[in-house]
Amino acid sequence: MTRADATLTLPQVTYRPPRLADAVRVHALVDACKPLDVNSRYAYMLLCTHFAATSAIAEQGRDVVGFVSGYLEPSARAVLFIWQVAVSPSTRGRGVGKRLLQEVLNRPACRDVQYLETTITPSNEASWVLFRSVARDRHADYRQSAWFRSEDFGSEDHEEEVLLRIGPL
Template identity: 45%
Template sequence: MVAEIEDAIVGAISGYLIPERPDTVFVWQVAVGSAARGQGLALRMLDHIVDRPVCRDVRFMETTITEDNAASWGLFRKFAEARGAELTHDVGFDRDAHFGGQHDTEMRVRIGPFASSGG
């Protein structure tokens, strides 16, 4: 999904419904331009995604986050709270086992089941 202000792209989220688990949407990337940061845009985009008709059966959201990405942790914790859902995490992709020591460990984050719509 893409967010625009006055015909300028200010935010985007990429993700997909997991084919073998149609009750789960995986969020691959969240991006918000500097001019739109601090206004709750990323949270509104997440809400918009799961509130779309194509996601009517979605009760869980998954993503990966590095341990030091405070902004992403904050975003997904706020989303979980707004949905009345639990946020759990474990190691998804280990620094050494998956990235040869070249990238920080990615934590696999799971939110759900959703108790309500966030909007």
């Protein structure tokens, strides 16, 4: 099945900024999306309120099938930092992750954004492909550099997080 066929057969998915009432369902979605670190419900309550303008959810009926959290870097407002992207396992590979990122980048809050940054663990192939695909669509360069090391997490069990910077957009 091609991407176009998959999109056609996907029951309608809608995209919007998150609201406080979404936080518990977002927490449950992220909990189901390994290898993401699930944060507290309180953290998702903040993301769904203070950071709603740079975050988005994807809904299918009453189900939250996707979520992206992002913020403008406090010391560099032209940089959109993407914290987590999560798409429910049964909805993956149908363009929802990419559409969530486009939804945020196209918002008025990101009018002056020139760079998109995120961190990705070396083994997260789906995430690397997703973000490189966004760079390709926007004809933007990207570069990667070391950032958070395993020891920064206080545990050898946590893979390093490599910084990916896309832009100028």
